[in-house]
Amino acid sequence: MPRERPLRTLAVRVLPLAAGIFIVLAALRLSLDALDLDHTTFGFYASATAGGLAAALLLSWTGRAFAKAAGERRRVAEELDRIFTLSPGMLCIVGFDGFFKRVNPAFTQTLGYTAEELRSKHFVHFVYPADRARTMEVAERLVAEGQPISFENRYVCKDGSPCWIHWTATPVPREQLIYGAARDVTERKESEATIRELNERLQERVSELEALTKELEGFNRSASHDLRTPLTAVQGFVTILRKDYVHFLPDEGRRYLEIVSESADQMARLLEGLLTLARVGGRSLERKPVETKALVADALSQLSVDREKAAVELSVGELPQCNADPTLLRQVFVNLLSNALKYSRDRKPPRIEVGSYENGRPVWFVSDNGVGFRMDQADRLFRAFHRLDGGKEFEGTGVGLALVKQIVHRHGGRVWAESQEGEGATFYFTLGEEG
Amino acid sequence: MSQPGGETAILLVEDNEAHIELALYAFRKHDLAVRVARDGEEALQFLCDEGESLPSLVLLDLNLPGIDGLEVLRRIKADWRTRSVPVIVLTASEDDQDRMESFQLGASSYIVKPVDLDKFIEATRVYDRYWRSAPSDSENGSTPS
Numbered sequence: 001m002p003r004e005r006p007l008r009t010l011a012v013r014v015l016p017l018a019a020g021i022f023i024v025l026a027a028l029r030l031s032l033d034a035l036d037l038d039h040t041t042f043g044f045y046a047s048a049t050a051g052g053l054a055a056a057l058l059l060s061w062t063g064r065a066f067a068k069a070a071g072e073r074r075r076v077a078e079e080l081d082r083i084f085t086l087s088p089g090m091l092c093i094v095g096f097d098g099f100f101k102r103v104n105p106a107f108t109q110t111l112g113y114t115a116e117e118l119r120s121k122h123f124v125h126f127v128y129p130a131d132r133a134r135t136m137e138v139a140e141r142l143v144a145e146g147q148p149i150s151f152e153n154r155y156v157c158k159d160g161s162p163c164w165i166h167w168t169a170t171p172v173p174r175e176q177l178i179y180g181a182a183r184d185v186t187e188r189k190e191s192e193a194t195i196r197e198l199n200e201r202l203q204e205r206v207s208e209l210e211a212l213t214k215e216l217e218g219f220n221r222s223a224s225h226d227l228r229t230p231l232t233a234v235q236g237f238v239t240i241l242r243k244d245y246v247h248f249l250p251d252e253g254r255r256y257l258e259i260v261s262e263s264a265d266q267m268a269r270l271l272e273g274l275l276t277l278a279r280v281g282g283r284s285l286e287r288k289p290v291e292t293k294a295l296v297a298d299a300l301s302q303l304s305v306d307r308e309k310a311a312v313e314l315s316v317g318e319l320p321q322c323n324a325d326p327t328l329l330r331q332v333f334v335n336l337l338s339n340a341l342k343y344s345r346d347r348k349p350p351r352i353e354v355g356s357y358e359n360g361r362p363v364w365f366v367s368d369n370g371v372g373f374r375m376d377q378a379d380r381l382f383r384a385f386h387r388l389d390g391g392k393e394f395e396g397t398g399v400g401l402a403l404v405k406q407i408v409h410r411h412g413g414r415v416w417a418e419s420q421e422g423e424g425a426t427f428y429f430t431l432g433e434e435g
Numbered sequence: 436m437s438q439p440g441g442e443t444a445i446l447l448v449e450d451n452e453a454h455i456e457l458a459l460y461a462f463r464k465h466d467l468a469v470r471v472a473r474d475g476e477e478a479l480q481f482l483c484d485e486g487e488s489l490p491s492l493v494l495l496d497l498n499l500p501g502i503d504g505l506e507v508l509r510r511i512k513a514d515w516r517t518r519s520v521p522v523i524v525l526t527a528s529e530d531d532q533d534r535m536e537s538f539q540l541g542a543s544s545y546i547v548k549p550v551d552l553d554k555f556i557e558a559t560r561v562y563d564r565y566w567r568s569a570p571s572d573s574e575n576g577s578t579p580s
Binding site (some may be wrong): 228229279 | 552
């Protein structure tokens with residue numbers, strides 16, 4: 001909006017007018033000389049008339065200019081007033097004396113007080129008691145430094161409830177006033193408090209779970225030790241019976257003894273599995289840079305006998321370096337590879353592929369052309385002691401993949417498998433953000 | 436419980452009756468004299484008994500009632516009269532800490548149960564024979580330095 005300048009308007013109008021009057025007077029003077037009238041009298045009246053006319057015109061124009069400027073000012077004030085009133089944000093003007101000079105309806109509606117109530121007391125009266133000292137400090141800084149400040153504090157609403165307010169305050173020392181724009185952030189603050197509380201509860205639950213896991217691992221450990229003692233005795237006596245007393249037993253008795261022997265051995269393997277899981281769970285993770293390719297070669301050499309027996313076609317692709325616990329990662333590859341060997345040994349020829357690809361971070365995989373599994377059973381693969389074939393066709397304790405999962409999870413990674421029954425299986429894993 | 440008198444016996448420190456029975460069967464079969472102590476206190480008492488000759492070997496379980504196996508081992512190796520007796524730890528514990536501590540305390544070997552009895556007996560024979568062929572420091576009347 002162009003700024004009104006009444007004096008300039010006046011000057012612009014007066015100058016041509018004055019020039020006009022002089023031109024008219026000069027013309028009259030020349031004409032009158034020709035008519036030979038009384039110069040002085042006529043000149044006086046003519047000047048007076050012209051002057052009066054000019055003054056009247058000027059007064060009229062100036063009055064109109066001033067009236068227009070005042071109207072413009074009123075219009076601007078009304079506009080500001082309307083904005084102030086209609087603003088959904090809380091607006092206020094506070095004097096350096098600490099009293100509200102003006103508050104908008106959003107302000108009164110949020111806090112529940114009338115404008116008169118707010119104006120009648122020092123503003124700190126409405127601030128939440130615990131936040132008063134801090135708020136006064138901010139107010140003093142505002143007055144002293146004269147710079148805009150943003151801050152948050154709580155007010156007490158008329159119904160007694162606390163209300164979080166985010167302020168942007170600008171002091172104007174010349175006017176001894178502080179202009180404040182504010183908004184109610186109670187919901188955000190409550191959400192933050194709820195999130196914080198939930199986080200704390202989550203942390204507590206995590207701690208509880210960690211303690212529980214430790215306890216379970218401890219239990220696993222001691223239970224498997226305690227169970228092993230009587231089992232060792234059973235196995236020992238079964239050995240004695242089979243070696244030294246078997247000829248006293250009838251065929252049926254020998255068969256039963258074999259069943260006892262096999263069952264005891266199976267139980268020993270299960271206990272061994274339990275102990276292995278407990279050992280890995282209790283072991284601290286020692287991450288270091290690992291050449292995965294060398295690690296896989298090492299794991300393969302451990303399985304070389306089985307590999308040669310089955311005449312496997314093996315392919316090892318590019319494997320990137322990673323950051324992991326080498327002993328545990330080696331165990332992952334040993335378990336995945338021995339799994340692949342076991343379930344593909346009847347294929348002609350068995351094929352195993354070890355490789356990796358990049359998907360934001362490296363994903364390693366071990367795939368085979370073995371018996372595979374149904375995808376609806378995929379999540380059961382990694383459960384300890386769970387055998388999809390029921391343990392009838394393929395030997396093992398059902399600990400291998402559980403161990404893989406435990407190790408990968410301890411690295412912060414993820415393990416999953418894809419397959420089609422009869423079409424082989426692929427096991428994938430990642431090693432978390434640090435991997 | 437003592438076996439054929441007069442001979443230097445192997446001392447088995449074990450509290451589980453089934454395991455004792457198993458060991459006795461195996462040792463009897465291989466004609467080795469065995470003496471059994473069912474807790475650490477009994478074992479230490481036997482070892483320090485002036486009237487008894489020292490065993491050729493101690494087979495020590497770690498999980499014992501009362502004084503535990505590692506403490507028994509520590510005391511055997513701390514006493515100049517008994518420190519020369521080889522001690523084989525025979526335990527169900529695969530704990531690395533137990534294994535390390537056992538060797539630090541002076542165990543000659545650490546065997547995790549279950550064991551192949553015949554192989555185990557053969558191993559103990561080696562110690563037994565060694566003991567018989569080389570009289571111990573205590574038998575020679577030497578004193579600790």
